[in-house]
Amino acid sequence: MLRLTGAGRHFDNGTIALADIDLRIEAGEFVALLGPSGCGKSTLLRLLAGLDIPDSGALAWDARAAPSPGEIGFVFQDATLLPWASAARNVFLPLRLAGHGFASSLPEINSLLDRLGLGGFEGAKPAFLSGGMKMRVAIARAMIRRPRLLLMDEPFAALDEFTRHRLQADLRALWREQGGTVVFVTHSIYEAAYLASRIVVMTPRPGRIATEITSTISSEADDRRIDPAYFALVSEVTDALHAVMPA
Amino acid sequence: MNAAERFAPIAFGIIALLLWQGAVSVLHVPPYILPGPIGIMHALWADRLSLLVALAATLSITLAALIAAVLLGMILALAMASSRLARAAIQPWAVVLQVTPVVAIAPLIIIWVNQEFAALVACATIVAFFPVLSNTAAGLAATPPALLDLFRLNGASRWQILLLLRLPSALPFFLAGVRVAGTLALVGAVVAEFVASSGGFASGLAGRILESGYRLEIPRMFAALTLLAVAGIAIYAVLGVCERLILRRLEGTS
Numbered sequence: 001m002l003r004l005t006g007a008g009r010h011f012d013n014g015t016i017a018l019a020d021i022d023l024r025i026e027a028g029e030f031v032a033l034l035g036p037s038g039c040g041k042s043t044l045l046r047l048l049a050g051l052d053i054p055d056s057g058a059l060a061w062d063a064r065a066a067p068s069p070g071e072i073g074f075v076f077q078d079a080t081l082l083p084w085a086s087a088a089r090n091v092f093l094p095l096r097l098a099g100h101g102f103a104s105s106l107p108e109i110n111s112l113l114d115r116l117g118l119g120g121f122e123g124a125k126p127a128f129l130s131g132g133m134k135m136r137v138a139i140a141r142a143m144i145r146r147p148r149l150l151l152m153d154e155p156f157a158a159l160d161e162f163t164r165h166r167l168q169a170d171l172r173a174l175w176r177e178q179g180g181t182v183v184f185v186t187h188s189i190y191e192a193a194y195l196a197s198r199i200v201v202m203t204p205r206p207g208r209i210a211t212e213i214t215s216t217i218s219s220e221a222d223d224r225r226i227d228p229a230y231f232a233l234v235s236e237v238t239d240a241l242h243a244v245m246p247a
Numbered sequence: 248m249n250a251a252e253r254f255a256p257i258a259f260g261i262i263a264l265l266l267w268q269g270a271v272s273v274l275h276v277p278p279y280i281l282p283g284p285i286g287i288m289h290a291l292w293a294d295r296l297s298l299l300v301a302l303a304a305t306l307s308i309t310l311a312a313l314i315a316a317v318l319l320g321m322i323l324a325l326a327m328a329s330s331r332l333a334r335a336a337i338q339p340w341a342v343v344l345q346v347t348p349v350v351a352i353a354p355l356i357i358i359w360v361n362q363e364f365a366a367l368v369a370c371a372t373i374v375a376f377f378p379v380l381s382n383t384a385a386g387l388a389a390t391p392p393a394l395l396d397l398f399r400l401n402g403a404s405r406w407q408i409l410l411l412l413r414l415p416s417a418l419p420f421f422l423a424g425v426r427v428a429g430t431l432a433l434v435g436a437v438v439a440e441f442v443a444s445s446g447g448f449a450s451g452l453a454g455r456i457l458e459s460g461y462r463l464e465i466p467r468m469f470a471a472l473t474l475l476a477v478a479g480i481a482i483y484a485v486l487g488v489c490e491r492l493i494l495r496r497l498e499g500t501s
Contacts, residue, residue, distance in 0.1 A: 051399070069401055074397060076393040080393040082394070084497040097402060097411075125498055145401075
């Protein structure tokens with residue numbers, strides 16, 4: 001669907017965030033970008049979104065796949081909701097920017113919120129929602145226009161373990177239902193192994209792609225977290241991550 | 248804040264007033280040096296009509312200046328937020344106006360602006376507009392970058408970003424600026440009145456204070472001061488309540 005070739009990005013202070021990134025994302029994949037803090041994962045995500053431009057190399061979308069505004073969804077580390085708007089109004093935002101009306105969008109918004117376990121909270125302002133609920137609203141906002149590409153930047157990092165597991169399960173289920181392509185930045189091996197169909201392991205600064213590991217967990221597995229293939233994947237990814245970390 | 252803390256300022260005020268009145272009575276301090284609170288209340292009541300008319304004059308200048316300051320501060324902040332060039336051009340001059348004492352500018356303005364009310368409002372506006380400008384500019388600049396990215400990803404126009412994101416994000420900053428500007432407008436109005444009074448205009452509370460000073464009517468002077476202090480507190484409180492109501496309505500908090 002899109003590819004980065006030889007992409008590099010450095011900042012004004014001389015820090016090299018990314019060097020020589022070759023990455024191809026296929027339609028329908030769930031790709032996890034995994035690496036230690038400061039390895040340029042978030043920068044890479046911004047390059048994919050077109051929010052930032054590589055200094056060297058290039059980002060190319062396949063013909064017919066190039067996104068128009070609203071076809072890329074983005075979920076940030078914080079929910080970053082509009083504090084003055086209700087959950088439903090927050091989810092409505094991308095539609096509003098595309099010129100849709102609130103009343104006609106409401107059934108769609110409510111059903112997505114409901115699907116994400118927020119039925120009954122459509123009218124609640126963010127101040128009355130828990131951290132996990134806010135993140136659910138942020139995910140709904142990113143998915144309401146059924147984006148071709150959904151980019152997620154450590155969205156669950158600030159949540160407690162229980163909430164995180166629930167959200168991971170819901171996100172995966174939603175991806176399987178709706179299709180679409182997800183690129184998910186995380187520094188958690190377990191999160192990457194549970195969610196992704198392919199794991200891209202990155203090195204510490206400057207960020208390079210160390211290796212890519214394709215998940216062998218059956219998509220039909222009853223509970224991915226206790227599937228033998230999950231444990232094998234976790235240990236393979238752990239080895240790969242240890243190999244790139246300085247001793 | 249528990250009940251004791253809530254009533255502490257009132258209790259402290261009452262004790263201070265009692266001590267004041269007691270000291271003045273026991274030591275027989277003459278009222279033309281320091282009147283007691285009771286004497287001041289008498290003077291306030293005896294002269295209520297002229298003092299209230301003066302208060303109304305001062306408050307009308309304050310209110311007009313506050314409105315002008317809010318409009319001016321908002322327009323300048325929007326101009327500064329919309330272009331870096333405008334920001335670079337406006338910012339130093341706003342600071343110049345802010346750091347120049349209004350007492351020093353007031354005589355010029357009173358000469359230039361021929362109409363007394365307008366001249367006084369202009370002086371008070373100069374004092375009051377800066378917090379609106381700086382707060383609103385800070386609020387417009389403090390829009391969360393992630394939300395700006397989100398708007399851009401969804402193809403939002405500059406106009407949509409301003410209307411749906413930057414202005415509402417700046418609102419709490421703006422309201423805090425307005426609250427400060429309210430009390431500054433009163434200060435500016437009184438300072439300008441003092442300058443104008445020396446030139447013969449004397450409709451506001453500053454005029455009553457000067458006049459009482461000339462006549463050694465010190466209780467009346469204190470009475471005018473009391474009205475000013477109450478007016479200042481009332482302005483601050485009313486604007487604070489408006490701020491809280493607006494924010495609660497919008498965000499459902501605080």
